Amino acid sequence: MRRKLFSYGAFLLAFAMIAAACGDSEPAAPPETVIVTETSIVTETSVVTSVVTETVVAENPLAGTSVTVFGPESSDTEAGAFQAALDLFAAANDMSISYTGARDFSDQINVQVAGGNPPDIGILPQPGKLADFARNGDLVALPDDVTELVQSTTPEGLWSLGNVDGAQYGIPTKADLKSLVWYRPADFAAKGYTVPESWDELNTLTDTMIANGDTPWCVGIDSGGGATGWPFTDWTEDLMLRFYGGDVYDQWVMGPNNGGIGFSDDRVVAVFDAIRNLWDKPAGTYAAGGTIATTLFGDNGPPLQDGTCMMHRQANFFASFFPAETVYGPDGVDVFYFPPVTADIQPVLGGGVFPVAFQDRPEVLAVMEYMATADYANARQRLQKLANGGGADTVSGFLSPHLEADQSLWTPLEQSFLSILAKAELFRFDGSDNMPTPVNAEFWRSATAFVNGDIDAATATANIDANWP
Known part of the structure; x- marks a missing residue:
């Protein structure tokens, strides 16, 4: 098991840093650590103790590092919100994270992996491809603590799709209701x-x-x-x-x-x-x-x-392709359930994406761990709503399967999507993506x-x- 390299308390610092950049306040001071050294000298008649306290700047193991992320989300709304959510973590840890989205991601990632130059992190929408890469030795399994985090905060029906032969490789960060x-x-x-x-x-x-x-x-x-x-x-x-x-x-x-x-x-x-x-x-x-x-x-x-x-x-992510001023609900654009053949079987088809690590470096695994948190899910939702217009009733097109995400950030329409996914009696993941x-x-x-x-x-x-x- 790898040692945790950072604290998610640093994530909150990112919001403070951004607020400071937009206002008149000074940038946050670098983190400090207090080191206490105690020395005792024993003589025949007494014990003399000397305590020295020294304040030093703590070392940030992520400072100056960079991570590349490649995935299929390429629209200005989706790719922009994803990059912005990554930027928050990067700013908090004095590192850089760059996301590239491409519509032909599925072709490009195959070529990159075959050529030995994959990105640090890939965002795979296909569990079948994830399993292929894992069994070929192309992926890095998640550390034990990140695996525990993923399996305790997302539904088993989703995290199990990122688990290959008992090892957790993928993190379900986005769910789609199709x-x-x-x-x-x-x-x-x-x-x-x-x-x-x-x-x-x-x-x-x-x-x-x-x-x-x-x-x-x-x-x-x-x-x-x-x-x-x-x-x-x-x-x-x-x-x-x-x-x-x-x-x-x-x-x-x-x-x-x-x-x-x-x-x-x-x-x-x-x-x-x-x-x-x-x-x-x-x-x-x-x-x-x-x-x-x-x-x-x-x-x-x-x-x-x-x-x-x-x-x-x-699917629900289609909301990202409407103009920003679109009104949703009974007075605008709405949805109905794709009808079944008979009322006794009401199946639900879903999908999602799974970040995976192609490189075994501390900064890569740190970003993977961040994407497994509710902090990431909440930030992504806030930013994607902002990209889609920013109103209280704005539908983002992004659904998080994270069980500890702040549900109030999603509109009633989006919450109904999540409810359908959670309560579906017959749910299946996108079949072709599992082939x-x-x-x-x-x-x-x-x-x-x-x-x-x-x-x-x-x-x-x-x-x-x-x-x-």
Whole structure:
């Protein structure tokens, strides 16, 4: 077990330092340590004791160090808030931490690791990739005290995804609720539409909207890089849960060579076709980029807000892609639960990210430990709300799974997201993110070709199955 290198009391100093930089107060003095030396001399008649007190400047083991962090969050809102939260810790410890976000992170991190030049810390959204890296010896296991912190302050269903063969490598710092449909209640009310409560009702609503001259869906699956296609995988996962339940879903994630089922299973093929049949309805989909495959998933916020389309299925983090002045709730943009097939099964699909350490240096592990704290979660939420407008009702797009985070920092809408995640009777993590990296990557590629109409569902699923180890 490694010795703790710093105190989180220093985190509070960061806020004081920032406040001082913005005001007239003097910068905080460097930390001091009082050293007391006691010397006793024993003679035949007495004991003479001399006490010397000396004040010295304490050594900061993190001072002057630097840490690089690389991850998939690349929007100004998400990447900016993440960097700002890291800056607080860096300022408190006289170090530098630089974050780089890229839409094609999943491709870049593979190249960097293979080339022997990974970042100090990577933010992995895929537990399957995390397990691959860990078993290849690319990652550094967390020290015992950090492992204890992670496992005592986050739900087991999440921290266990960062645990490989009994060692904790990843920290669940961000949770995503994916089973959501974004819409504008006022538009629904004006048109006489009601929120669907089943998959059949959702399809009926889609047809009704088209008949009324409204475009039901905004859809885009472009991510701006090698992960293009992932929104289709989310739809697939949500429908696999809804159509067939948790057991079949788990068998699908397991894969055909490990006692499970493959993509070529008739049930998976049926889900592929169900999605494209919905999206391909004439006048049923708006794609800002011209086609679904060339529309960035985040570009669907403005057309939803201005009424160009009526619905968009996307996770809670989609809030980061609306304009800063967006109003949320009944009087603005709101969400409804992506409906199940039947009321007796109400599944929830989720996701998240896991910081992992590629380098075994004290400063790297110090930053990892910071990201495992409620201090980080609270700072990230405050800063992301500020980036999104800063109002009391601002939805940040960031959810923390930390059990000791200050819940009052999240709006009632966001707290409802957290409540759904916490109370879900049937919860599953993003299935493709739990699959081996080659399978996940081919899922993206073949899904994109399928959406474009270049290949059919049978070919797409066979392509994916060819990549199972």
